[in-house]
Amino acid sequence: MARSADNPLALTVMGLLIERPMHPYEMAAVLRERGKDASVRINRGSLYDVVAAMEGEGWITVHSRVQEGNRPARTVYALTGAGRDAFVRRLDEQIRNPRREYPLFLTAVAYLGALGAGGAEAALLERADRLRAVIADDQRALAEALASGQVPRLFVIEAEYALHMTRGELDWVTGTVEQIRAGTLVWPGDHETGTTP
Known part of the structure; x- marks a missing residue:
């Protein structure tokens, strides 16, 4: 399997192509319109690399080429039967099996002590x-999407998940601040390098 086909963006592209055939420019526009760029990194180079790798795997195929005015022709791709099978297999595996993810904040928290208590x-x-602020923005966007009646809840369920994750992080952050203030999260005096309260 080509490395680009293993990119999380591949699953997202296959999900779009289940809906209808699209060209990469349209894929990027739809993902941004739906706010999916918050959960997966989208840039032109990576998207085209993923599309090429998926075509190499036989998961997608050229559906047509379209040209609008003087613009260059765009290649429209469709999901193949093998692509649909790969999508369902990967999706099922990722839903069933929790994996440890390593966000930058997790790495930073490991060295929280270097800042000192203050x-x-x-x-x-x-x-x-x-x-x-992120929670307020996400709640507003989710409420607007659902209120429009155009978007079924299932299509934005990952936004609900992200909102729950952010709320959980906020709970941890505020709880840790309370522990610092109460003195139950102790900084040994000799190792404190930051300012003290």
Whole structure:
């Protein structure tokens, strides 16, 4: 299997092509319109690499070529039977099997002590404020999508999941701030490098 076909974007592209054949430019536009760029990195180069790899795997095939005005012709791709099977197999495996993911915040938290109690508290409080803003934006976008009546809840269920994850992170961050303030998360005096409250 080509490395690009293993990219998380491949699953997203296959999900789009289940709906209808599309050219890569349209795929990117639809993903951005639906806010999917929050969960998967989309840029022209990676999208075209993934599309080429998926075509090489036999998961997608050229459906047609379209040309609008003086613009270059665009290649429209469709999902093949093998692509549908690969999509369902990968989707099922990813839903069933939890995997440890390594976000940057997890790495940073491992070294929280280097900020000192005061520095850690200040950084976490700022993060909490930013998380609240993200939650408010995500709640608003989700409510608008559902209120329109155009988008079934199932089509935005990952936005619900992301919202729950962000709320969980906010709970952890605010709980940790409370522990710092209460003195139950202790910084050994000799190792404190940041400012103290």
